Amino acid sequence: MIEGISIQEIMAVSVVLFFTGIYGFLTRRNLISILISLDLLLNAVALNMVAINRYLHPEHLQGHFFAIFIIAVAAAEVAVAIAIIIDLYRLMHSVDVEEVDKLKY
Secondary structure, eight states: OBTTBOHHHHHHHHHHHHHHHHHHHHHOOBHHHHHHHHHHHHHHHHHHHHHHHHHHOTTOOHHHHHHHHHHHHHHHHHHHHHHHHHHHHHHHSOOBHHHHHTOOO
C-alpha cells in the first residue's frame, strides 16, 4: 500500500479519467477537445500500469517503463495531431469535426 492509498482508490481515479476521456471523445465537436480526451484516455492507462505494477510486483519496474512509453506515444500523437489541426484550420478557418467532412481538396 502506498502511504494510506489503496489500489481501489487509484483504480477509481483511473476509471473516472478513462470514462471522462471516452465521454469527451464521443460528445465533442472540436478537434482540440477530442485530442485532449484522447490524452485523458492514455493517462488513465498509464496510471493503471503504474498502480498495478506497484501493488503486484513492487520490485520490478515494467509498469513504469510502460507508462513512460505511453507518455512518449502520447507526445508524438499530440505533435502530429496539432500539425494536422493547424493545417486544417489554415484551409477551412474552423476546427469543427463537421466542417472536416465538407473539405474538398
